[in-house]
Amino acid sequence: MLRGEVAALRARQDSDVPVLHAELYDDVATRVQADYRPWRPVAADSGESPYRVTPPADDSATFSVVELASGELAGGALLWGIDLHNRAAHVGISLRPAFRGRGLGTDAVRILCRYGFSIRGLHRLQAETLAVNSAMITAATRAGFVPEGTLRRAAWVDGQFADEVILGLLAAEWRTAVPRVTPD
Numbered sequence: 001m002l003r004g005e006v007a008a009l010r011a012r013q014d015s016d017v018p019v020l021h022a023e024l025y026d027d028v029a030t031r032v033q034a035d036y037r038p039w040r041p042v043a044a045d046s047g048e049s050p051y052r053v054t055p056p057a058d059d060s061a062t063f064s065v066v067e068l069a070s071g072e073l074a075g076g077a078l079l080w081g082i083d084l085h086n087r088a089a090h091v092g093i094s095l096r097p098a099f100r101g102r103g104l105g106t107d108a109v110r111i112l113c114r115y116g117f118s119i120r121g122l123h124r125l126q127a128e129t130l131a132v133n134s135a136m137i138t139a140a141t142r143a144g145f146v147p148e149g150t151l152r153r154a155a156w157v158d159g160q161f162a163d164e165v166i167l168g169l170l171a172a173e174w175r176t177a178v179p180r181v182t183p184d
Contacts, residue, residue, distance in 0.1 A: 002063075002115055004107040009063035009077055009115070012053045016064045016073055018044045020051035023096045024076065032158050033130055034094055051076060058082065061115065065108050067099060074099035077108045079116055079125075087123035089116055093139070105139035113143060117171045124170055130155060131163035144177055145169045 001010040021044035025031055032039050035050070042048045054062060059082045065075040075095035082089040093108045109127075116122040127145055129136040141147070145167035153161035 001066075002111050003068065004111045006068055006102065007074065007104045007107040007111065008066045008068055009108065009111050010066055012051070012062055012064045012076070014053055016076075017049055017051050017053065019073055019096070020064070020076055020094075021049045024094050025050060027097075029158070033133065034092075036155065058084065061120070063112075065093065065095065065099075065104060067102070067104060072099075074104050075108070077112055079112060079120070082120070082122070087121065089120070089122055089125055091116070091125050091127050091140075093136070100135065105135060106142040109139050109143040109145075113169065113174050117174050122171065124168060126169075127167045128164055129167075130157065131165050133165075137165060137167070140167045140169075143169070144174055146173075 001008050024034075025042070025044075028039050044051070059080070061079045061082070063077045064073055065077050066072065067074045073096070075093065077091075077093045079089040079091060091109060091112045093105055093112070095105055095108075113125060116125050125145075127136065127140045129140075131150060137147075146169065148166045148168045151164040151166065154164045155162045
């Protein structure tokens with residue numbers, strides 16, 4: 001388990017799947033803003049849930065987010081599109097509604113940075129989110145990410161095109177500017 005100040009990242013467990021699926025995937029209005037793929041009806045136990053337990057892979061690392069104070073499942077976090085040649089990856093988090101606004105998102109992003117830079121040896125992490133997703137933009141910038149640009153009308157969301165913001169963080173910037181999360 002990787003611990004931060006208020007959150008921890010641990011391996012996904014079978015018991016996490018129905019909770020995350022019900023609160024994060026079946027909330028269609030939120031889900032269509034969080035994923036570039038179109039929403040489609042998928043049962044939590046079908047093996048198609050994006051929150052299913054998967055074996056370790058070289059190109060992604062999937063975690064469950066746990067609130068340290070309560071020990072409760074707070075959401076999901078991942079590094080995806082891990083490119084070992086260019087030593088880069090994308091970060092993503094999604095918190096259950098009851099756990100938003102508590103600083104868990106920023107802490108989860110910081111823990112993902114430590115995992116990506118210190119453990120996986122990556123050089124660059126990137127976050128992409130809709131321009132209206134102020135929670136993710138705030139979490140990423142508090143974790144040290146720098147806004148790099150806006151892709152105008154690049155995402156099809158709920159029947160219309162929306163702007164997407166790109167934020168990036170380099171390992172050297174993270175090492176010198178961001179408070180580090182230490183392992184247990």
